[in-house]
Amino acid sequence: MSCSKIFSGDLPELIYGVLKYLQNDYSTLHSCILVNRLWCRIAIPLLWEDPFSIPIKNYNFIIIYSHNSNSDFKTKL
Numbered sequence: 425m426s427c428s429k430i431f432s433g434d435l436p437e438l439i440y441g442v443l444k445y446l447q448n449d450y451s452t453l454h455s456c457i458l459v460n461r462l463w464c465r466i467a468i469p470l471l472w473e474d475p476f477s478i479p480i481k482n483y484n485f486i487i488i489y490s491h492n493s494n495s496d497f498k499t500k501l
Contacts, residue, residue: 436466443467 443466446452453471457464 436462439463440466443470447473 439462443453443456443463446456447470450471453467456467457471
């Protein structure tokens with residue numbers, strides 16, 4: 425069976441089901457995006473679905489994001 429048939433079949437749906445189960449485990453989802461492109465394409469929307477629902481101990485990303493954004497964006501916030 426060729427690779428294209430595997431990736432166009434049920435595999436994306438199965439991976440989505442597994443990743444959806446892990447939706448609240450941000451560390452594991454981050455590891456999953458590093459597996460390959462398919463896993464990354466499926467996991468990224470789950471990670472960014474509601475970024476402000478992340479527990480308070482993980483808010484370091486907001487500080488990093490604000491430091492790297494331009495001043496126009498900061499004033500809009």
